[in-house]
Amino acid sequence: MAFKSAVITFPGSNCDxxxxxxxxxxxxxxxxxxxxxDSGLPDGLDFIALPGGFSYxxxxxxxxxxxxxxxxxxxxxxxxxxxxVLGVCNGFQILTESGLxxxxxxxxxxxxxxxxxxxxxxxxxxxxxxxxxxxGETINIPIAHHDGNYFADEDTLDxxxxxxxxxxxxxxPVNGSQRDIAGITNAAxxxxxxxxxxxxxxxxxxxxxxxxxxxxxxxxxxxxx
Amino acid sequence: xxxxxxxxxxxxxxxxxxxxxHHSLEGLGFEGVEDVRIGRMIELDVADNTSDAALDDMxxxxxxxxxxxxxxxxxxxxxxxx
Numbered sequence: 001m002a003f004k005s006a007v008i009t010f011p012g013s014n015c016d017x018x019x020x021x022x023x024x025x026x027x028x029x030x031x032x033x034x035x036x037x038d039s040g041l042p043d044g045l046d047f048i049a050l051p052g053g054f055s056y057x058x059x060x061x062x063x064x065x066x067x068x069x070x071x072x073x074x075x076x077x078x079x080x081x082x083x084x085v086l087g088v089c090n091g092f093q094i095l096t097e098s099g100l101x102x103x104x105x106x107x108x109x110x111x112x113x114x115x116x117x118x119x120x121x122x123x124x125x126x127x128x129x130x131x132x133x134x135x136g137e138t139i140n141i142p143i144a145h146h147d148g149n150y151f152a153d154e155d156t157l158d159x160x161x162x163x164x165x166x167x168x169x170x171x172x173p174v175n176g177s178q179r180d181i182a183g184i185t186n187a188a189x190x191x192x193x194x195x196x197x198x199x200x201x202x203x204x205x206x207x208x209x210x211x212x213x214x215x216x217x218x219x220x221x222x223x224x225x
Numbered sequence: 226x227x228x229x230x231x232x233x234x235x236x237x238x239x240x241x242x243x244x245x246x247h248h249s250l251e252g253l254g255f256e257g258v259e260d261v262r263i264g265r266m267i268e269l270d271v272a273d274n275t276s277d278a279a280l281d282d283m284x285x286x287x288x289x290x291x292x293x294x295x296x297x298x299x300x301x302x303x304x305x306x307x
Contacts, residue, residue, distance in 0.1 A: 061290055068287060097290070104292040109241045151238065151293055176241070 003027040003219050005047040008075070010036040010066040015052035015089065015199065022199035023049065026215040027223075036069040046222040047084050048075055050091030052144070052197060062105060062147040063093030072098050084128050084218055085191045089145055092183075092193030101186055101193045102160070103152030108145070109176030115144040117207060119171050120182050120196060124164045127189045132217035139210035141196035143174065148195040150177035150184075160184055168194055226273045227301040228280060232289045233264035264294075268301075 005023050009016040016033070024030045031049070032042050041048070056065035066072070072094070079085045079100055087095040095101040108114060117140050122133040133139065152160070157178055160166050168183030175195070183194030198211030234240050240262050247261040267288055271280075280298050289296040 060287070064287065064290070096292075102292075104290055106238075106293065107241055109239065111241050111245055149241075153292075176239070 002029045003047070003223050004029070004042070004045055005031040005049065006034045006041055006045050007031045007049045007051060008034045008036065008071055009051070010053070010055035010069065010090075010094075012055045012057055013051050013053035013090065015197065018197075019049045019051040019088070019199045022202050022211070022215055023047070025202065026212060027219045034071060036066065036071050039070045039074070041071065041074040041078060045078060045083055047086070047218060048078060050075070050085070050087040050094050051199075052089030052091060055090055055094065058147070061093075061097065063090060063095075063097040066090075066094045067097035067099075076100060079186070079191050082188065082190050084222070086129065086214075086218075087191070087193040088197055088199065089143075089148075089195055092195055093147060095191060095193040100191050101184060102156050103150055103184070105147050105195070106149040106151050106176070107147050108149050113144075113146040114148070114175060115142075117142045117201075118174055118182075118196065120168045121171060122167065123169055124167045126164065127167060127185055127192065128218050128221050129185075129192045129214050130167050130217070131221065132213035138171070140201070140208050141198055141211055142200045142207075143196045145175070145195055148175040148177065150181040150195075152178065157181075163187065165189075167192065168196065226271055226275065228269040228271055228275075229299040229301055230267040230269065230280075230284060230288055231264060231297045231299065232267065232284075232294050233296075234262055235293055235295055238293045 007020045093105045096104050119138050122137045125135045165185045170180040170182050185192050198214045201208045201211035243261040243263045250258050284296040
């Protein structure tokens with residue numbers, strides 16, 4: 001069964017092509033490209049990706065406008081049915097603004113745009129995205145963001161930790177994120193938001209391929225399902 | 226009806242932008258500035274019969290992020306003579 005995925009493009013997305021290339025290289029099937037104004041998603045999707053970028057020029061707040069675009073209602077409906085949804089960077093911001101993930105992403109405490117490869121700790125491997133990693137493994141994934149400072153109230157943070165939903169963590173303070181959180185999932189585990197860019201680490205020419213296993217695991221799990 | 230929405234960060238939420246501006250004010254020699262918090266002001270021109278509930282809804286669904294921000298609604302036409 002072919003792997004059927006979609007990459008959603010908002011005005012100002014700029015990592016949509018990288019995401020599409022990663023999905024096609026690893027799955028062998030090109031993802032369907034969906035425009036933000038489309039009111040629906042194709043039927044029978046195995047995987048939805050919200051790419052990085054600066055949707056709507058980060059007007060109001062990063063991700064706030066995109067979170068209210070027509071296609072996001074369909075993304076929320078698919079997520080509720082258990083379809084895996086990966087939001088990277090601006091995609092993560094859109095997921096928090098849409099309420100599919102808790103908390104929000106604020107301006108980096110340094111006030112600087114940060115663009116470099118950082119080591120991440122894989123905290124939990126029980127998700128469709130992280131099953132190919134070892135628990136506690138260190139992986140190197142690039143970050144490139146201005147608003148990656150994860151914030152949620154203490155109760156929410158404790159809940160995320162207690163339920164094993166903090167799946168990626170920085171080893172050191174990078175952007176001011178509370179508890180050095182780099183990526184979280186929803187309660188069901190099928191929606192992952194992360195600031196680092198796994199689609200930029202899928203071959204050695206990128207400087208590393210630690211992001212590849214995230215896609216490989218999701219694709220293998222979904223195609224065999 | 227003109228409505229002014231004032232949005233500010235909740236107490237306790239770190240405001241790195243405000244902190245940077247605070248440092249700049251001190252650098253310019255202004256003394257006695259205890260703290261700087263930066264928010265956002267949005268002006269709406271809405272139908273006169275727009276309900277308070279609808280304005281609250283606008284703030285909560287889009288204009289403010291309730292995770293980190295508070296908002297206040299001022300109806301300008303009622304406080305300032307035309």
